[in-house]
Amino acid sequence: MWHAKISFWRRKRVWVIGATSGIGYGLAKELVRAGATVIASGRSEKAIAALQNDGMIPFKLDVTEEKWPEFPQGIGGPVDVLIYSAGSWTAVDIPSWDQNAFNDQVKVNFLGLAKATSIVLPEMMRRNKGTIVGISSASGYTALPRAEAYGSSKAAVMYFLQSLRIDLMGTNIRVVEVNPGFIDTPLTEKNDFYMPFLGTVDDSTKAILGGIEGGSNEIHFPRKLTVPIKILRLLPAPIIRYLIMKITKRRSHG
Numbered sequence: 001m002w003h004a005k006i007s008f009w010r011r012k013r014v015w016v017i018g019a020t021s022g023i024g025y026g027l028a029k030e031l032v033r034a035g036a037t038v039i040a041s042g043r044s045e046k047a048i049a050a051l052q053n054d055g056m057i058p059f060k061l062d063v064t065e066e067k068w069p070e071f072p073q074g075i076g077g078p079v080d081v082l083i084y085s086a087g088s089w090t091a092v093d094i095p096s097w098d099q100n101a102f103n104d105q106v107k108v109n110f111l112g113l114a115k116a117t118s119i120v121l122p123e124m125m126r127r128n129k130g131t132i133v134g135i136s137s138a139s140g141y142t143a144l145p146r147a148e149a150y151g152s153s154k155a156a157v158m159y160f161l162q163s164l165r166i167d168l169m170g171t172n173i174r175v176v177e178v179n180p181g182f183i184d185t186p187l188t189e190k191n192d193f194y195m196p197f198l199g200t201v202d203d204s205t206k207a208i209l210g211g212i213e214g215g216s217n218e219i220h221f222p223r224k225l226t227v228p229i230k231i232l233r234l235l236p237a238p239i240i241r242y243l244i245m246k247i248t249k250r251r252s253h254g
């Protein structure tokens, strides 16, 4: 079984937002095993309390709230690595457009990352050291049906991280973009469509932590899915649209 490098993570302070479930929980658990101090955030009171038994420092947080609670003291120093894995996904159904669900996805997937970054960045700048990891999605690479909210929030995350990386060039602050394909988690449980190359949380933990250890700026997996999507993006827009509709077996609304 794959394990994160203790020599890389030991004594690092890592703030994982979205640590109560799925990809974030897998990362947080493995980071504790590798000797990191993990500050673990999510909304669910019960899930947050349970994280303490896993050796994490629970920090209950709803990223959609205007004012965030005070960051826990006593973690022995500033955050070395921010991993933003909070996520929300609801398919858009045009005839019954749900603006609240739309807003929630933009807030959780995108604006929360910007806010968390604004909290850790000043100290990272002062120390000229740190890593910011944002979990976007392969769905942000190209427009997919029913993803007007989720896909656009994920594309925004990609843009945000790439822009931030440009602004931080010449510093020792790393910005890492993570673009997973389908992973079997509570987020995808409700999907009623075929998810090609569906991976496990263990697959995502290995790809993400291995990629960070290896110095990658962009971590995407599974390659069997993400590389063809990246190639697809190079085609003219009408061909992309035709292929996406064929693959997802959808007809135009028009």
Ligand SMILES: NC(=O)c1ccc[n+]([C@@H]2O[C@H](COP(=O)([O-])OP(=O)(O)OC[C@H]3O[C@@H](n4cnc5c(N)ncnc54)[C@H](OP(=O)(O)O)[C@@H]3O)[C@@H](O)[C@H]2O)c1
Residues within 6 Å of the ligand: 017, 018, 019, 020, 021, 022, 023, 024, 041, 042, 043, 044, 047, 061, 062, 063, 064, 084, 085, 086, 087, 088, 089, 108, 109, 135, 136, 137, 138, 179, 180, 181, 182, 183, 184, 185, 186, 187, 188
């Ligand atoms: N699974 C996939 O196939 C897949 C593919 C590509 C990208 N991703 C992305 O990977 C990330 C993790 O997804 P996952 O599959 O692991 O989903 P998940 O199991 O549903 O986990 C989502 C996490 O986000 C937290 N969260 C949701 N709303 C929040 C809020 N308002 N405030 C604070 N935390 C909140 C949840 O905690 P609480 O419920 O306790 O708040 C939970 O810890 C997401 O950004 C997702 O978009 C997933």
